[in-house]
Amino acid sequence: MKNYKIAVLKGDGIGPExxxxxxxxxxxxxxxxxxxxxxxxxxxxxxAIDATGVPLPDETVAKCKAADSTLLGAVGGxxxxxxxxxxxxxxxxxxxxxxxxxxxNLRPARIFEPLREASPLRADIIDGSLDIMxxxxxxxxxxxxxxxxxxxxxxxxxxxxxKYSVPEIERIARIGxxxxxxxxxxxxxxxxxxxxxxxxxxxxxxxxIAKDYPExxxxxxxxxxCAMQLxxxxxxxxxxxxxxxxxxxxxxxxxxxxxxxxxxxSASLGATGSGLYEPIHGSAPDIAGxxxxxxxxxxxxxxxxxxxxxxxxxxxxxxxxxVADVLGEVRTPDIYVEGFQKVSCTEMGDAVCQKIKAx
Ligand code: IPM
Ligand code: MG
Numbered sequence: 001m002k003n004y005k006i007a008v009l010k011g012d013g014i015g016p017e018x019x020x021x022x023x024x025x026x027x028x029x030x031x032x033x034x035x036x037x038x039x040x041x042x043x044x045x046x047x048a049i050d051a052t053g054v055p056l057p058d059e060t061v062a063k064c065k066a067a068d069s070t071l072l073g074a075v076g077g078x079x080x081x082x083x084x085x086x087x088x089x090x091x092x093x094x095x096x097x098x099x100x101x102x103x104x105n106l107r108p109a110r111i112f113e114p115l116r117e118a119s120p121l122r123a124d125i126i127d128g129s130l131d132i133m134x135x136x137x138x139x140x141x142x143x144x145x146x147x148x149x150x151x152x153x154x155x156x157x158x159x160x161x162x163k164y165s166v167p168e169i170e171r172i173a174r175i176g177x178x179x180x181x182x183x184x185x186x187x188x189x190x191x192x193x194x195x196x197x198x199x200x201x202x203x204x205x206x207x208x209i210a211k212d213y214p215e216x217x218x219x220x221x222x223x224x225x226c227a228m229q230l231x232x233x234x235x236x237x238x239x240x241x242x243x244x245x246x247x248x249x250x251x252x253x254x255x256x257x258x259x260x261x262x263x264x265x266s267a268s269l270g271a272t273g274s275g276l277y278e279p280i281h282g283s284a285p286d287i288a289g290x291x292x293x294x295x296x297x298x299x300x301x302x303x304x305x306x307x308x309x310x311x312x313x314x315x316x317x318x319x320x321x322x323v324a325d326v327l328g329e330v331r332t333p334d335i336y337v338e339g340f341q342k343v344s345c346t347e348m349g350d351a352v353c354q355k356i357k358a359x
Contacts, residue, residue, distance in 0.1 A: 004310055006038070006040070007064045009060065012089060013077050020295075021352075022299045033315040035312065046075060046089045054087070067274065068310060070274070071301065077089070094144070100270055103140070105134075105138040105251075105269075109257060110132065115258065133238070135242070137168065138268055141163070142244065162245070176239050184238035186219070186237070188219045188221050188238075189206045191220065191223065226246075230257065260335045263296055265280070277304055292345060300323060302319060306319070330351050
């Protein structure tokens with residue numbers, strides 16, 4: 001029987017609660033599909049700072065590298081907000097992405113049919129299908145560029161640098177085009193090429209790579225226009241390919257179209273395929289420990305792991321189907337509306353497990 005080794009980084013805030021439910025679901029799915037999973041926990045973020053003094057201990061990187069894949073909850077919280085930049089929990093998150101070479105971040109935004117009324121967009125705007133894949137470059141650009149403080153003519157200043165090399169753009173573009181081929185065969189590359197030189201190189205490079213994908217319809221959009229189009233007519237998009245900072249911002253926007261940021265999963269992939277999977281939402285310290293968080297984004301992240309890293313597409317489909325099914329019956333508070341049963345985080349996990357067992 002196939003046995004997978006998964007590194008588990010529960011993180012801070014609601015992280016441990018939502019990861020606990022995702023593991024429950026993965027175990028039930030494994031039993032159903034005839035494989036086993038062994039878990040190795042490691043520290044990342046605030047909990048790592050408390051235990052070791054740094055947000056990303058070397059041991060954590062080693063455990064993730066040794067695993068078939070990594071599951072992450074969320075990091076951060078007010079307790080660590082006043083620490084200097086290099087010691088913040090977020091630095092641990094950027095650090096693990098970089099240490100594992102995870103340059104491609106896939107963030108699907110789609111509407112689950114039973115949640116259609118939860119979208120803040122008018123029904124006529126999201127009528128029809130909505131299924132966008134944001135492909136965000138994850139280990140380059142301004143989040144990793146040179147930064148610093150200086151004094152100019154007695155005035156304090158600070159700077160951050162956006163820089164992309166051709167190979168960095170090429171590899172993320174190929175991920176985008178490969179995905180587009182498996183989906184709607186449309187790719188929109190998002191940049192700010194009317195102002196930024198790095199965006200002009202991005203556009204040139206994407207145009208060149210596109211020649212290898214003649215079946216994909218390529219378009220370009222400036223990021224400001226894209227932000228507007230996402231709420232004006234989101235169904236026009238299939239794959240959105242963009243840089244680290246633009247992808248960070250646009251994926252939050254795209255996620256909200258689906259009703260709750262508590263629903264959206266993500267995959268971070270590199271050259272090795274092992275990948276790191278996490279919900280796109282944060283650690284929600286305000287509701288931590290109350291058993292009311294929505295675990296579905298983390299559960300759906302496990303579904304992505306099964307598909308993209310573990311080669312278990314049927315198990316992945318089972319989880320996605322189970323999630324779609326439970327949404328017709330039970331709701332955590334963030335997506336609750338009258339007529340449904342309001343459930344806790346653990347009850348939501350149980351409900352998904354029940355659906356899978358019954359399949
Ligand atoms: C995300 C988050 C992180 C990012 C932060 C917490 C560093 O916003 O995963 O989108 O900017 O990548
Ligand atoms: Mg973000």
